[in-house]
Amino acid sequence: MANLTRGHHGGDPREVIDVTTTVDAQEAAGALAAEPCHCVVLELGMSGGEASRFLDALDGDPALASVPVLVHNGQRADVTLDPALRSRSAARSLEIFSSLDELRERIALHLSAEEPGDVLPLVRPEKPQPEQTLVVDGTFTGRTVLVVDDDARNLFALSGILELHGFKVLHAENGRKGVDTLLAHPEICLVLMDVMMPEMDGYAATTEIRSMSQYTDLPVVAVTAKAMPGDREKALQSGASDYVTKPVDANDLIACVRRWLSA
Numbered sequence: 001m002a003n004l005t006r007g008h009h010g011g012d013p014r015e016v017i018d019v020t021t022t023v024d025a026q027e028a029a030g031a032l033a034a035e036p037c038h039c040v041v042l043e044l045g046m047s048g049g050e051a052s053r054f055l056d057a058l059d060g061d062p063a064l065a066s067v068p069v070l071v072h073n074g075q076r077a078d079v080t081l082d083p084a085l086r087s088r089s090a091a092r093s094l095e096i097f098s099s100l101d102e103l104r105e106r107i108a109l110h111l112s113a114e115e116p117g118d119v120l121p122l123v124r125p126e127k128p129q130p131e132q133t134l135v136v137d138g139t140f141t142g143r144t145v146l147v148v149d150d151d152a153r154n155l156f157a158l159s160g161i162l163e164l165h166g167f168k169v170l171h172a173e174n175g176r177k178g179v180d181t182l183l184a185h186p187e188i189c190l191v192l193m194d195v196m197m198p199e200m201d202g203y204a205a206t207t208e209i210r211s212m213s214q215y216t217d218l219p220v221v222a223v224t225a226k227a228m229p230g231d232r233e234k235a236l237q238s239g240a241s242d243y244v245t246k247p248v249d250a251n252d253l254i255a256c257v258r259r260w261l262s263a
Contacts, residue, residue: 017111025053032064039110041103044073044096055094068093070106099151101196105225105246140261141166144187148178148205149194149223154246158192158223161250162257174198175205182209190219190257193240195231203238210239219260223248 020035022028024046032040044051051071058064073096097103143166147158150173159169170185172178174197182188191209195202202222209215222235222243232243241260244253 025050025057028054029057029061029064032058032067033061037067039068039070039107041107042069042071044071066093068110069095070103070110071096072100072103073097097151099196101198102151105196109225138166139258142168143189143261144168144170144185145257146170146172146178146181146185146188146191148172148175148181148191148197148202150174150197151194154194154223154248158248158253161248161253165254165257175200175202175208178205179208182215188218190221190261192221192223192244193235194223195235196225202240203234206235206238206240219257221256221260 020031020037022031028040042051042054055069058067058069071094095106097106140162145162145167147155147162147169149155149158149171155171159171162169170181170188172181175193176199178191178193179200182191193202193206200208206220206222209218209220219241220239222232222240224231224235224243224245232245235243242256244256
């Protein structure tokens with residue numbers, strides 16, 4: 001378990017990052033009480049139920065209610081479906097990651113914020129919203145999009161948006177499988193490519209796609225983290241047509257897709 005804070009040792013406060021490592025729930029809660037932090041990284045697989053005890057301690061202290069907790073689950077199980085974790089994430093800033101790349105992106109995002117509460121959660125709490133008009137005009141009905149992403153939550157979110165607009169959605173969990181799926185399905189009209197994946201990342205996959213003459217004009221939209229502007233430039237340099245940032249806004253995504261498929 002580790003909590004990370006931007007240091008304040010003179011000069012630009014963003015230049016130094018203080019990392020405090022603890023081994024159990026009591027020590028972690030004490031460290032948080034002693035010094036504020038921008039986020040906490042919690043290993044879900046800690047022995048003896050320490051992770052749950054730590055979350056209980058946070059829930060019991062109103063002063064720590066706003067501290068973002070980034071839970072790492074190395075087993076790639078469907079922990080997001082666990083009722084207890086799901087109920088906690090609805091009540092506080094708690095996000096679950098099986099991918100270390102996704103975890104890296106979120107840590108960077110939290111550390112770049114001026115205040116801990118400035119970062120929007122990946123899954124935003126449900127609250128009454130002004131009614132918005134969602135235009136689903138059938139323009140894309142029957143067209144096929146390939147989503148390449150190793151995070152099941154991202155696949156689910158992106159697929160739901162696209163399918164609502166009539167797209168057929170194909171999935172691949174890394175760049176290599178994405179290229180293979182593209183070659184096997186000539187009907188694919190657009191690719192959404194996450195940049196951080198195992199085996200072959202989105203940059204390498206996009207470069208390989210662009211090396212094939214039949215895909216010179218295929219729209220490839222990179223999915224990047226807001227905290228990592230370098231990812232966006234690198235994606236465009238590797239051949240991406242455009243990019244969207246996580247957490248992906250449904251209207252922004254469809255506007256981007258519409259822009260490239262109407263070109």
